[in-house]
Amino acid sequence: MPRIVTFGEIMLRLSPPGWKRFSQASSFDAIYAGGESNVAFSLANFGLDTRFVTRIPENDIGACALNALNSCGVDTNHVIRGGERLGIYFLETGAMQRGAKVVYDRAYSSMTTIMPGQIDWEAAFEDVDWFHWTGVTPGLSQSAADACLEACKAAADRGITISSDPNYRKALWKYGKSPAEVLPALVEYSDIVISSKFDAETLFDIPFEEEGLWNKNPDSRTSYSAVGKAVMQRFPKVKKVISTSRGSISASHNTWSAMLWDGKQIHTSPTYELSHIVDRVGGGDSFMAGLIYGFLTWPQEDPMALRFAVAASALKHSVSGDTNLATVDEVMSLLHGDGSGRVSRWPLYPSPLYHRRAATIMSGSAVAFTRALPGAESSVKLIRLSSFFLSCRIRVSNCPKADSGTAW
Numbered sequence: 295m296p297r298i299v300t301f302g303e304i305m306l307r308l309s310p311p312g313w314k315r316f317s318q319a320s321s322f323d324a325i326y327a328g329g330e331s332n333v334a335f336s337l338a339n340f341g342l343d344t345r346f347v348t349r350i351p352e353n354d355i356g357a358c359a360l361n362a363l364n365s366c367g368v369d370t371n372h373v374i375r376g377g378e379r380l381g382i383y384f385l386e387t388g389a390m391q392r393g394a395k396v397v398y399d400r401a402y403s404s405m406t407t408i409m410p411g412q413i414d415w416e417a418a419f420e421d422v423d424w425f426h427w428t429g430v431t432p433g434l435s436q437s438a439a440d441a442c443l444e445a446c447k448a449a450a451d452r453g454i455t456i457s458s459d460p461n462y463r464k465a466l467w468k469y470g471k472s473p474a475e476v477l478p479a480l481v482e483y484s485d486i487v488i489s490s491k492f493d494a495e496t497l498f499d500i501p502f503e504e505e506g507l508w509n510k511n512p513d514s515r516t517s518y519s520a521v522g523k524a525v526m527q528r529f530p531k532v533k534k535v536i537s538t539s540r541g542s543i544s545a546s547h548n549t550w551s552a553m554l555w556d557g558k559q560i561h562t563s564p565t566y567e568l569s570h571i572v573d574r575v576g577g578g579d580s581f582m583a584g585l586i587y588g589f590l591t592w593p594q595e596d597p598m599a600l601r602f603a604v605a606a607s608a609l610k611h612s613v614s615g616d617t618n619l620a621t622v623d624e625v626m627s628l629l630h631g632d633g634s635g636r637v638s639r640w641p642l643y644p645s646p647l648y649h650r651r652a653a654t655i656m657s658g659s660a661v662a663f664t665r666a667l668p669g670a671e672s673s674v675k676l677i678r679l680s681s682f683f684l685s686c687r688i689r690v691s692n693c694p695k696a697d698s699g700t701a702w
Contacts, residue, residue, distance in 0.1 A: 522555025
């Protein structure tokens with residue numbers, strides 16, 4: 295099974311219940327989340343071997359964050375303890391025409407004060423196939439940026455596939471350097487990059503000459519191919535460039551799609567209509583997790599990987615919290631066109647193992663009937679619709695307690 299490592303800060307998220315504003319709050323709902331940890335949570339939920347590397351304080355709050363990771367099956371054996379505090383962010387969930395608000399309280403957090411050399415990357419990258427980082431970590435402090443660069447170099451030296459998401463946060467980058475001064479040195483090690491035109495120009499310092507084309511239709515396949523080509527030209531190691539596209543009708547109603555440039559052509563996903571959004575925070579992280587899962591599962595099928603990622607992220611918008619709790623089966627169901635939202639009472643893609651287990655259970659029921667009625671004989675009739683077992687009937691013959699000789 296492929297093993298993935300993500301590196302970054304996990305924080306305490308505090309939100310007023312429901313759609314209350316900060317000014318209305320008398321209590322806060324608490325969860326643990328962060329860009330890179332969200333990716334780790336989602337990948338573990340998809341059944342992949344996932345490891346999260348971070349630095350958290352040696353106190354009860356740090357222990358709670360660790361427990362949250364462990365509860366989802368994320369490997370935390372390479373988490374180090376130290377520093378003063380866990381970072382916090384406050385979220386006021388948006389609704390209708392009122393956008394969400396985020397307030398960060400992460401100064402002097404354990405990850406902000408991490409130093410190069412504190413993580414044993416040789417051990418953390420043992421038997422690892424994929425490494426993922428985001429622009430949030432190098433935006434925390436110079437030392438965090440240096441630690442992230444150290445991780446990228448160590449992963450590249452071992453031939454590990456590296457993915458990166460700039461994940462620009464305006465509220466960060468307060469230590470005297472701009473993203474354009476820091477991120478390019480990190481992206482140079484990446485194989486997979488999330489990049490819009492804004493990212494390429496502002497974060498990677500890549501100039502564009504085709505402004506007329508962009509002003510005419512910035513979301514077109516032709517326009518985005520210019521981004522892909524420019525990013526690959528600037529960073530020769532990059533093999534795939536991806537961009538998501540969010541159309542915002544209101545805070546509660548978005549459209550969602552993505553495009554992928556593979557060096558030769560553009561692949562596009564279906565566009566999902568996301569009405570009645572429950573929580574959009576973590577949507578990009580769930581997309582990244584879906585993309586990693588897709589590339590590992592269908593290594594020669596970029597369109598399939600892209601479609602899976604967009605479908606996974608679409609489902610995340612229906613889940614409260616930063617983490618995507620959708621299963622692979624649920625994503626595959628949506629990907630294949632089932633966006634009805636109907637109640638699901640049976641596995642959507644029953645495996646042969648499922649059928650055999652169901653048949654065994656039903657046959658066992660028939661045996662129980664036979665033992666309960668001495669002299670009777672029984673057999674099982676399975677009633678199917680499509681690929682699902684809906685019910686079974688047990689035939690009992692020579693039943694001494696039945697009026698007729700045979701009964702279903």
